[in-house]
Amino acid sequence: MARRGDHDDRRRQLGRAVWRVARSQGVSALTVRRVGQEAGWTSGAVQYYFASRNALLEYAFELVQRQTLERLATAAETVGDEEAARRAFHQVLPSSAEVRAEAEVWFSFLGLALGDPALRDVGRNGQRIVIDAIAAAVVRSQGAGVISRDLDPQLVAVEGVALADGLCVNAMYRPVQLKEGEVVDLFDRWLNSLR
Amino acid sequence: MARRGDHDDRRRQLGRAVWRVARSQGVSALTVRRVGQEAGWTSGAVQYYFASRNALLEYAFELVQRQTLERLATAAETVGDEEAARRAFHQVLPSSAEVRAEAEVWFSFLGLALGDPALRDVGRNGQRIVIDAIAAAVVRSQGAGVISRDLDPQLVAVEGVALADGLCVNAMYRPVQLKEGEVVDLFDRWLNSLR
Structure with missing residues (x-):
């Protein structure tokens, strides 16, 4: 054995x-x-x-989400409160080959998950844990005064993750070519609007 | 015949x-x-x-994109410049059952398109045409003074479509429940930050 x-x-x-x-x-x-x-x-x-095939696919879907969460945990440990939200969001932006590869896998599973309640649960739980981890980083950055305390940290996390996810979709099809730096700049402009 | x-x-x-x-x-x-x-x-x-199956899938993917484009064209014809961008973006927000249904289909195809160059082209071209139509609405709203003329209209369209796409992904999994009104409010806050 x-x-x-x-x-x-x-x-x-x-x-x-x-x-x-x-x-x-x-x-x-x-x-x-x-x-x-x-x-x-x-x-x-x-x-x-x-x-079964289903068990294999569920595991592979969980594995890609676990990789994102590990990057988020490492980023949280190694950064001060002022930079916490920015660094957390950068872990889900398609500004590196690693995240673009992860995103291709993650988004591929959307169409499978519609017909498979277990995969759908994996996707829902994974997205919720990512949003919670980023919301915790937003709270830290609110404490450091770089994000307004008037904003609901969970909603900020949902909005930022949505923007990052949409930029990942754009990176898959590339209807408009954005360079890695442009993706980061666009995202940071959004983040600065939350001060 | x-x-x-x-x-x-x-x-x-x-x-x-x-x-x-x-x-x-x-x-x-x-x-x-x-x-x-x-x-x-x-x-x-x-x-x-x-x-072939491929020809059927390509057609179905094009058809869902065509439906979005028809809504964008109707919105463009029936609205003044001040509201043009807002109304255009609302056509791709998951704030109605119709758009959520469209989005489920559209996002389902992402995983198929990775292995199929023809589907990938359908997705790329469709996304480009949607972004161009929305960028044209952004230009109108810049003329009416509700979006800053300093911003590149195509980048505004890419950013807004990315945010809307990410909100569609959120609506598919619902890790955090947003009501239709909350989706619109969140989006309109983003749009107001472009003044």
């Missing part, structure tokens, strides 16, 4: 294989067989770690 | 059947057979109107 650490590693390997298939081939290609091929595994080996 | 008008009607019926399947069962269910069942047609009849 595999050790627990190995077991978790293998599940993460498969989760990342789901991401690669979704990004390169689209969600129609997300079968156990194709994900197994991408990871270099047989379908049987995949099924040893995940009882 | 069917008359041209009938032919277009039938294609629209199938396009709307694609929307219903995507919204109720998710994009994994978008096969010719399932869409045919939803419309009450045989697969063969569907294939008379669309040579």
Whole structure:
């Protein structure tokens, strides 16, 4: 029997294989067989770690959200109150290849989640935890006087996450090419309007 | 042979059947057979109107974008310059059941488009045309003095569409429940910050 650490590693390997298939081939290609091929595994080996395609997809969706949350936690630990909100929002802006890759996976799951209550719950819970983490950073920045205390921190978080999500959608289709710096500038202008 | 008008009607019926399947069962269910069942047609009849699943999906994706553009055109014709930008942006806000339904379909296609260059082009072109139509409304409102002339109208349109898109994503998962009025208020506050 595999050790627990190995077991978790293998599940993460498969989760990342789901991401690669979704990004390169689209969600129609997300079968156990194709994900197994991408990871270099047989379908049987995949099924040893995940009882069903649904379980595999839920895990991969959770994994991408967990990555965002880990970045948010690290940002919260390493920054002063004045910069807390700005740095938190920057973790969900498509201003780096890492976030753009995450966003492609996350948004890919929207269409799957409509027909799958379990995936929908994963999306709802993940978005709620991200909004809560960012709202906590907004409260810190309100304390430091860079965001008005008159604003509801949760609403500020919802608005900022919405703007960041929309910029991610723009980055997926690129109807208008924005450079990484332009995305950050546009977002920071919005943030400065909350002083 | 069917008359041209009938032919277009039938294609629209199938396009709307694609929307219903995507919204109720998710994009994994978008096969010719399932869409045919939803419309009450045989697969063969569907294939008379669309040579392939891809052609059917491209058409359904274009159709949802066309509906948005028609609302934008109607709004542009029936409103003065002062209200032009506000009314244009409201056509893409999830503040009505119609837009929320449209958004569910549109966002569902993001994950399919990653693996399908033709769908990706439909999404890119549609988003560009929406942004251009809204930018034209922004120019009118800049002329009427309700949006600063110092701002680039295309960037204002990109930012506002991004915010509206993100609010649509929020409306799909509802991690935080916003009422229709709250969505409009939040958006109008953003718009007022552009004066």
